[in-house]
Amino acid sequence: MTRQPDWLVGGDRHQLAVERIHAAAAELIARGGMGGLNIDQVAAQAGCARATVYRYVGGKSALREAVLTGATARIAQTIQRSVAPLDGAERVTQAILGALTAVRADPVAVAFLNASTPQEIDGFLAGNPRLADAAVELTGIATADPAAGQWIVRVVLSLLFWPATDPATERALVERFVVPNFAA
Template identity: 45%
Template sequence: MSSPRAGDRPKATPDWLIGRDRRSEGAERIYVAAADLMARRGYDGFGIDALAAAVHCSPATIYRHVGGKSAIRDVVLERQAEHVLDSVRQAIAGLEGSERIVTATLVALQRMRAAPLAEVMRSMPGPPGTGWLIDSPVVARLAAEMVGTADADPLAAQWLIRVFLALWYWPMHDEEAEKAAVLRFLGPPYAGAPDDP
């Protein structure tokens, strides 16, 4: 019997955490799989056991690397929001005042409605507009960018977040009417920087 050649040996299964930065690579793999599970099954259908099976590790490894279900949800949804916000940032580059606000709002609505996790975001427990989205530093940072004033105007940013959420949770069924409403009612208050915040 001849000894096996190198090509005849079974290939080793790669360790899912091999790499220079095992912790961040493991977390990244977990978050990607979690986003996929949430998009397919919704938040209620997403669980740590199913996630562990998807990334080929134990539930204990999930908890050790990224925490529990709500911690994973928060990171996954903030990452989804960050993708949307990147599109908005590109769309409003160089714009000012009401044109900036109107463009940002319409682009954000379009991207959020098309996002793979949009329904998960909208179906989070609690009254609409509460929880992670209102409190997200990512969303607050973008709202301040959308306002576009040199000095931060937290009141204007918080108002913009709430108007956006109202449009997102309760969309107008006519896209042209929605655009006209945003132009008419949201644009003018942001046409210039407030004299007295």
């Protein structure tokens, strides 16, 4: 009997297992969409047993949420880098347009948006107070109104589901109808 190499060599076993399982799930979601997420396939892709997936990350729902949270964090980091030197109207514009670009380029985000119900999108994105807070921070708007962040998220979602004919038109729409309400 040939002994297989340990699949978690080289660091903290728990962290490595979680990262490897999340990466496998993200790859499967990107290839087959959210509906195709299957614990057996995740285990096979990660090179572990089904029980290992449950032990380290929980069930399908927890795995799905973790992968989506990871995609959201990657998108936020991309936006943060693009808006860091900006302020005012240009920051608001770039944050929204950068979000569109980053979401459209992220295979997990695209799979989620393509396969989710309006209720799922509302719960995970539009109605998520953490995402609204991130939208306020990324756009740099100064407001105590929690609805402002939700409005920014909904603007981004609207343009994702009903994009303008081209990027220049999207920019013009954001500059004309969104920026005047938020830029200092």
